[in-house]
Amino acid sequence: GLEIPGFPVITEPNSYGTPAVDVSNQRIYVLSAGRLFAIDFQGKTVWIRTVGAVGWNFNQGPVVEDGYVYVKADYKLWKYDASGTELWASPTNGINSQASIMGGYVYTKADSGAIQKYDKLTGTEVRGNGFPIAASPSPDSALTTSGGTIYLRGDKLYTYSETGSLRWSRAAGGPDDAAIYGSCSASADAVYVYGKDGRLYAFEVGTGTPIPGFPSVILSSGGPASRNWSTPMIAGDKIVVGAGESQKLVVLGAAGTPDAGRVLEEHQTFSTDPQGFDLCSPIVSDGWVFAMLDGGGLYAFKGSGVVVDGTVFINEDDECTGSRNVVLSVALEGDQTFTKMLVSEDRALTGTNWEAFSNHKEVVLSTGHGTK
Numbered sequence: 001g002l003e004i005p006g007f008p009v010i011t012e013p014n015s016y017g018t019p020a021v022d023v024s025n026q027r028i029y030v031l032s033a034g035r036l037f038a039i040d041f042q043g044k045t046v047w048i049r050t051v052g053a054v055g056w057n058f059n060q061g062p063v064v065e066d067g068y069v070y071v072k073a074d075y076k077l078w079k080y081d082a083s084g085t086e087l088w089a090s091p092t093n094g095i096n097s098q099a100s101i102m103g104g105y106v107y108t109k110a111d112s113g114a115i116q117k118y119d120k121l122t123g124t125e126v127r128g129n130g131f132p133i134a135a136s137p138s139p140d141s142a143l144t145t146s147g148g149t150i151y152l153r154g155d156k157l158y159t160y161s162e163t164g165s166l167r168w169s170r171a172a173g174g175p176d177d178a179a180i181y182g183s184c185s186a187s188a189d190a191v192y193v194y195g196k197d198g199r200l201y202a203f204e205v206g207t208g209t210p211i212p213g214f215p216s217v218i219l220s221s222g223g224p225a226s227r228n229w230s231t232p233m234i235a236g237d238k239i240v241v242g243a244g245e246s247q248k249l250v251v252l253g254a255a256g257t258p259d260a261g262r263v264l265e266e267h268q269t270f271s272t273d274p275q276g277f278d279l280c281s282p283i284v285s286d287g288w289v290f291a292m293l294d295g296g297g298l299y300a301f302k303g304s305g306v307v308v309d310g311t312v313f314i315n316e317d318d319e320c321t322g323s324r325n326v327v328l329s330v331a332l333e334g335d336q337t338f339t340k341m342l343v344s345e346d347r348a349l350t351g352t353n354w355e356a357f358s359n360h361k362e363v364v365l366s367t368g369h370g371t372k
Contacts, residue, residue, distance in 0.1 A: 018061040018231065019292050020069065021285040025082035028290060029062040029069050036062065036071055038084060047084040052076075055096035055111075061292075065101050072098050072108055077118060088123035092116060097142035097183075100150075102162070107145055113137040113154060115164075130164020142231075146186040149205065153184055157193060157203070170208040182281070183231040185239075190255035192232040194219075194241050200232060202255045213260030216252055220244035220276075231281040238264065240284055242277025242291055249282060249291055249301070271295030324365040331359070345372050 020029040027046065028039045031054055038046045052074025062071040068087070069080050075095060079087040093110030100107050105126065106118045115133035117126040136154025144151040149167065150160040159167040184193045190211055193201045199215035220228050220243040228244035237257045243250045249267045253259025269276075271293035282291040289301040313329040315321055328343065344352040345366060365372045 018281040019283050019290045020062040020064045021283055021288070021290060022064045022067060022069065022082060023286050025067055027064075027069075027082055029064065029071075030292060031061050031071065031073070034073070036069075036073075036080070038069075038082075049080065049084055049086075051078060053095050055094070061098060063099050063101055063106075070099050070101065070106055077106065077108060077123065079123060090118060090123040090125060092118075092125075100143040100145040102145035102148075102150075107143050107150060109135065109143055109152065111137065113152075115143065115150065115152065115160070133160060133164045135160075141183040144184050144186055144191075147188060147205070149186070151184050151186055151191060153182070153193060157184060157191070157208070159191075159205075159208070168208040170203055182229045185232050185234050187234050187254075192234065192239055192255075194228060194230050194232050196226055196228050198226060198228045198244065200239065200241060200252060200261065202261070211255040211260065213253070213255065213262070216261045217263065219250050219263070220246040220248070227275050227278045230277045233282050233284050235284040235289075240282045240289060242280055242282050242293075244278060245274065245276045247271060247276035247293065249277075249289065249299075267301070269293060269299055321365075324367070326363050326365060328361045328363050329359060330357075330361075 022029070026041045028041070030037045030039065034050060034052055034054055036049045036051050040046050051071060054073045062069045067082050071078050072092060073095065075092060076089045077092045077099060078089045081087060092108055093112070093114060093116065096111050097109060101120065104120050106120050107115060109115045113135040115131070115135050117131045118124065119126060135152055136156070136158060141153040148162050150162070152158045152160070156169045156171050158169045161167055182194045184191050186205060189205055190202050191205055195201055195215065198218040198220040200219065202211040202214040203209060204211060219241065220226065226244060230242040230244060232239050232241040234254065237254045239252045239254050241250050241252070247269050249269055250263060251265040253262045253264055269291065273293065273295035275294045278294045280292045280294060282289055291299045293299070311331045313331070314326050316329065330341070338357050340354045341357045342352045342354060343361060343363065346352070
């Protein structure tokens, strides 16, 4: 994958949430250590707001719609505009997950499982007509709303109507349902969940019937000690997921396609935190993929859809060299938007400075045999 100049942006440790992207205002929002960061598309921090305790914020970060950003913190639901102005803050229950927007309402849940509903314009909680919903306790996942349906990963995968009635529930990922840890993502036809067992699951929206091709192969380590808690993101005919401790960004074929459930691409990222994507999830916007790892680094990838183009060669694709003096070649497949680059043997790019992009660069490798 080709990292974008200005990234990765190092915010702070304990960055458990998913970045949110506002294309119209060129903002990327990240929750980190009790603060809401607004970062522009060049990686510069535009403003920071202290929002207080955010718990674990499993899998989910701020929510963006129509130029506004919504965030749950300090037992409140907040709404800000792109300049960082607070528009309202309403009391809510729980701090361990973020909100979801559907129509004119913002939905959120307590750690105990109760699902709450708020007016998007005023922040007023809607009570009655089925709300709040008494749902399954689920401190480690957030709500998903789509097409008039509310999705909740509790002890099972539950779906509710906009009036709070239960539509269907489905066990998945193991006999005790313990394999489902992340939040789900839904399209018009399918709802996806990444299991704690490291497999991606998909079900029909209307019935909960498992879809052919799923569950996928194991994408990261399984077993009771695994930390595969990422939420899958839907990008047209592909699904993108941060594969837990593997630190890999994985792309799979979506339900109903010839490649349903099959791994199409995987891109190795790096974090000093061995838990990798653990609690973090990628986000897809306008052909860009943004991903935050537990170590606090925000990565950005560019491609056609979610395909990341570009190839790096050493000595015209030598697999091995006996000389420390080599020539690095970078093929961008005709993409002219990249102007700078970082070159280093250190995957964390420590002590490396930006330089003008070049298709060819002479490099002197460090001493000693081995992979460089």
